[in-house]
Structure formats: structure tokens, C-alpha cells
Amino acid sequence: MSFDPHTQGFSTASIHAGYEPDDYYGSINMPIYASTTFAQNAPNDLRRGFEYTRVGNPTIVSLEKAVAALEGAEYGRAFSSGMAATDILFRVLLKPGDHIVLGNDAYGGTYRLIDTVFTAWGITYTVVDTSVVDEVKNAIQDNTKLIWVETPTNPALGITDIEAVAKLTEGTSAKLVVDNTFASPYLQQPLALGAHAVLHSTTKYIGGHSDVVGGLVVTNDQALDEELLFMQGGVGPIPSVFDAYLTARGLKTLAVRMDRHCDNAEKVAEFLDSRDEVSAVLYPGLKNHPGHEIAAKQMKRFGGMISVRFAGGEEAAKKFCTSTKLICLAESLGGVESLLEHPATMTHQSAAGSQLEVPRDLVRISIGIEDVEDLLADVEQALNQL
Numbered sequence: 001m002s003f004d005p006h007t008q009g010f011s012t013a014s015i016h017a018g019y020e021p022d023d024y025y026g027s028i029n030m031p032i033y034a035s036t037t038f039a040q041n042a043p044n045d046l047r048r049g050f051e052y053t054r055v056g057n058p059t060i061v062s063l064e065k066a067v068a069a070l071e072g073a074e075y076g077r078a079f080s081s082g083m084a085a086t087d088i089l090f091r092v093l094l095k096p097g098d099h100i101v102l103g104n105d106a107y108g109g110t111y112r113l114i115d116t117v118f119t120a121w122g123i124t125y126t127v128v129d130t131s132v133v134d135e136v137k138n139a140i141q142d143n144t145k146l147i148w149v150e151t152p153t154n155p156a157l158g159i160t161d162i163e164a165v166a167k168l169t170e171g172t173s174a175k176l177v178v179d180n181t182f183a184s185p186y187l188q189q190p191l192a193l194g195a196h197a198v199l200h201s202t203t204k205y206i207g208g209h210s211d212v213v214g215g216l217v218v219t220n221d222q223a224l225d226e227e228l229l230f231m232q233g234g235v236g237p238i239p240s241v242f243d244a245y246l247t248a249r250g251l252k253t254l255a256v257r258m259d260r261h262c263d264n265a266e267k268v269a270e271f272l273d274s275r276d277e278v279s280a281v282l283y284p285g286l287k288n289h290p291g292h293e294i295a296a297k298q299m300k301r302f303g304g305m306i307s308v309r310f311a312g313g314e315e316a317a318k319k320f321c322t323s324t325k326l327i328c329l330a331e332s333l334g335g336v337e338s339l340l341e342h343p344a345t346m347t348h349q350s351a352a353g354s355q356l357e358v359p360r361d362l363v364r365i366s367i368g369i370e371d372v373e374d375l376l377a378d379v380e381q382a383l384n385q386l
């Protein structure tokens with residue numbers, strides 16, 4: 001029942017990769033191995049390679065293998081949150097004196113981590129619009145070790161040509177890392193396009209039910225993976241086994257959920273685009289989106305995230321946030337339920353005054369998998385209040 005990427009599809013892999021029913025009870029699901037330590041046959045003679053959960057646990061490893069399979073990766077390492085995964089990846093890839101190229105639209109927490117913790121550590125960074133490949137090219141320095149790309153970006157839904165940016169790293173010591181959280185492995189597989197590593201906040205689409213926080217990094221680079229493994233054990237930011245189980249359970253339905261997220265988002269984006277209260281709909285599935293062609297090339301579909309700018313400015317944006325009845329005002333995204341938020345004062349507050357500042361008339365909507373008629377009715381009644 002193990003996954004063969006050459007003969008099986010994505011949904012089959014998301015259900016079967018990383019685990020086979022065991023010889024003892026034949027449990028259909030990977031058991032939650034709630035054990036900090038594992039009995040040994042003789043000193044340092046391990047039964048199936050496990051000794052202590054901080055350095056490895058079967059439930060966690062099963063999740064790592066499943067996500068790696070879905071991303072077409074050899075290796076995967078799970079962490080306690082997307083930010084823990086980001087922090088460890090930075091620490092593995094960067095040394096004092098190194099330089100990062102960062103997009104001008106990115107998750108606020110990623111920017112804050114670089115701008116506070118890592119600058120204090122002697123790291124410098126240049127912010128560019130990564131959707132313009134020449135801007136990335138011109139920003140690369142001799143000491144650039146990391147190009148950090150989100151695509152689609154959080155929250156402006158910008159699109160970067162992963163393959164073109166990956167080509168820029170050839171012959172340099174820079175690694176391209178793609179934060180694939182908004183797309184999920186169902187819609188986009190950056191390693192196949194030349195990225196060196198992919199990061200997920202599994203808190204979002206992979207978990208999919210807004211009930212578990214986690215992060216994961218996949219790569220085909222064995223040396224990088226060994227360093228990540230060392231940091232898992234050496235630093236300890238691993239997920240709990242209960243969280244790893246919940247995340248793996250969410251992963252099994254990723255494909256069906258993503259298709260419904262995309263179906264709904266396409267309809268809601270079109271509706272928003274038809275309304276006078278809205279000055280711009282930022283959704284890569286719309287033909288008028290500047291990244292539409294590239295998104296169509298590198299993504300299976302266009303995702304479940306939409307950002308909207310309001311003709312009535314910040315006041316209208318905030319009023320919209322408190323006028324929806326079904327779509328809940330809350331941070332986070334990627335769950336089965338629709339959520340909306342005002343990034344400038346919520347998730348991206350830390351980017352205020354920086355090159356990553358988010359326009360104050362912008363609202364981000366995570367379109368859930370409810371009945372689309374109900375979502376459209378809710379959006380319409382909220383717009384009618386502006």
C-alpha cells in the first residue's frame with residue numbers, strides 16, 4: 001500500500017503514503033505513538049530505528065513521509081509551527097554575514113523574524129518584487145545564501161515564476177526556498193520547478209480544519225535534510241504526536257478540499273469583481289491578474305485565497321470585516337470554514353512602515369468549502385452595508 005508516484009495519483013498518495021497497516025493489529029491509521037522513549041534490545045540496538053521522540057517518532061515520521069511524497073521530495077521534516085520550521089531553515093541556511101532576498105509581500109511573521117532576530121544575528125536582506133525576475137537577479141549578491149519566495153503571496157496574492165527564479169541560483173551559492181502554504185502541494189510542487197526546499201505552515205490547508213498548528217520542510221538535498229534532522233533533535237521544535245496525527249488526518253482529504261476551495265473562490269472572486277464597492281480583486285484566477293499566465297503555468301488551479309481592495313478605503317474595508325455573518329473575522333486561513341481579516345491591523349501589523357506594508361483598504365478572505373450560494377449571499381449582504 002505504499003505510494004508509487006509513477007503509478008498512483010495525488011489523492012491515493014495523500015491517503016496511503018507514509019504508512020502501511022502494521023503486522024500486529026493492522027490499524028488502518030498510523031497509531032499515535034504517545035511514547036517519549038523506545039525500548040532497546042541491547043545498548044544502542046534499536047528495534048526499528050527509534051530511541052527518543054525529540055529525535056524521531058513513528059507518528060511524526062509518517063506525516064513527514066506523506067507530505068514529502070506529495071511534494072515529490074525525498075525528505076520531509078515536521079516542526080511545531082510554520083514559524084519554527086522557518087526559523088530552523090534560516091539557521092541551517094544562513095551564517096552571520098549572509099544575505100537574504102525577500103519578496104515585498106510575505107507573511108508578516110516571516111518578515112518580523114528576519115527583521116528582528118536575524119538582523120541582530122548579522123544577516124542583511126534586500127526586499128524586491130519577486131514577481132519581476134530581473135529585480136531578484138539584480139538583488140543577488142556574492143553573500144546571498146537564500147532567496148525566499150512566497151507564491152501566491154500573503155496577502156496580496158502576487159505570483160512569482162518559480163522556474164525563472166530557480167534558474168538565477170545556478171552557479172551561485174544561493175538556495176531558493178518557496179513558502180508553498182497558500183498553494184498546498186495539490187496545486188503546486190516547487191521542487192519540480194527547481195526550488196531547493198519547500199516550506200509549509202501545515203496549520204493552513206494541509207491540516208485543513210483550523211485545529212492544529214504545525215510546519216514542515218521538504219527537500220531533495222540530503223545534506224540540507226541532515227541538518228534539519230539534527231536541528232529537530234538538537235533544538236527540539238518538533239510537533240506533538242497528537243498534532244502530527246491530526247495533521248496527517250487532514251492531509252488525507254487535501255485534494256477534495258482544495259478542489260472545493262478553488263470552485264468557491266473562483267465564483268466569489270468573479271462576484272466581487274462585478275461590484276462597485278470593490279476597487280480591485282486580487283485573485284490569480286482572474287484573467288486581469290498580472291500573474292495569471294504564470295499561475296496557470298505552475299499551478300494546477302488558482303487556490304482558495306482572495307484579497308479585496310475597497311473603493312471606500314480603510315473604513316469600508318473594516319466595515320466589511322464586521323458585516324459578514326457566515327464568514328468569520330479571524331486570523332489564519334486554509335480551513336474548511338471561510339475566514340476574513342484586515343492584514344494591516346491584524347496578521348501583518350509588524351510590516352507597518354516597512355517595504356512589506358499592506359494597503360489599509362485590503363481585506364483577505366480565506367474561502368472555505370461551504371455551499372457557494374451561502375458565501376455569495378453573505379458577501380452580497382455585507383457589500384450592501386457599505
Ligand SMILES: Cc1ncc(COP(=O)(O)O)c(C=O)c1O
Nearest residue numbers: 081082083107154181201203214
Ligand atoms: C504564508 C505563511 N507562511 C508561514 C506562516 C507561519 O505559520 P504558523 O502560523 O504555522 O507558524 C503563515 C501563517 O499565517 C503563513 O501564512
